[in-house]
Amino acid sequence: MALYRKVALVTGGAQGIGRAVAEALLKNESKVALVDLNTKVGEDCKKVLDQEFGEGNCIFIQCDVADRGKLKDAFETTVEKFGKLDIVINNAGINNEKNWEKTIEVNLTSLIKGTYLALEHMSKEYGKDGGVIINVSSMAAFLHSPHQPVYTATKHGVIGFSRAMADAAEEGDYGVRINVLCPAFVDTPLLQSIEQEDNMGKFIKYKDVFKEKIHKYGVLQPSQIAEGMLKLITDSGLNGAVMKITCSKGIHFHTYEPLSA
Ligand SMILES: NC(=O)C1=CN([C@@H]2O[C@H](COP(=O)(O)OP(=O)(O)OC[C@H]3O[C@@H](n4cnc5c(N)ncnc54)[C@H](O)[C@@H]3O)[C@@H](O)[C@H]2O)C=CC1
């Protein structure tokens, strides 16, 4: 898929990985809808992106992805503004083991809803022209994080759901590719949440052990994740792919043993 004049919706697009991906898409002359909970950060982000890439190429939509009605409206607003939808990046995520129900709601339930809304606007089963969906998981799905059990569970769920949907899209000839991106630790505000008892709950006592693990594995930059994201978007041969990005191996793909009867 070429990126020129494609329309992308990025949840959690106001900062961190989502913002880096939005910038990379704008650099490639895509149009971008930044969908984010945080009004101040989102409006500030749009101002900067408008200055760098010109007005009219991105919009900010304040939306809690856990609010199904608002998420639906965000998709509709994007299509009304830009006339179509080609790329959906379900990136919004939180790390909260104290309010773990919220973590499931944002990281998994809302991602599932975002995937279904993306198909309503892109799939040939709805008379649309096709597209690509990237769902953001984590290396926590491969090296479980004992200090983030529910976060780990949601990221495992993202992979399972996305791979199943990729098969459904192929079997149903949706014209939509669905891929997963699993970053290791990335230098964003989310990573700072390991210091907060409000986020870590009873696991805060393992803060120093967690920080040792981060030191051991290293910390990536959001721009490195954006590079992987563009590959998943533009390589039309990728459907059901699980991309990993780590300091040790860079961009690589998880391979699954074929199921033997
Ligand atoms: N930072 C890291 O070390 C890693 C992050 N990830 C995943 O990458 C994704 C992005 O994370 P980061 O950029 O690091 O986080 P971040 O906290 O820097 O940015 C996340 C953005 O999502 C927004 N957001 C949070 N809850 C929302 C909601 N309910 N509705 C709408 N927007 C919401 C926030 O306002 C924020 O702008 C997440 O899914 C995270 O789990 C995966 C692996 C590593």
Ligand SMILES: CC/C=C\C[C@H](O)/C=C/C=C\C=C\C=C\C(=O)[C@@H](O)C/C=C\CCC(=O)O
């Ligand atoms: C508060 C932090 C929140 C989320 C951060 C993130 O989502 C959690 C990541 C959890 C584990 C990260 C593991 C990183 C592993 C590596 O960097 C690899 O280099 C380790 C070596 C091999 C992995 C096996 C493989 O690549 O298949």
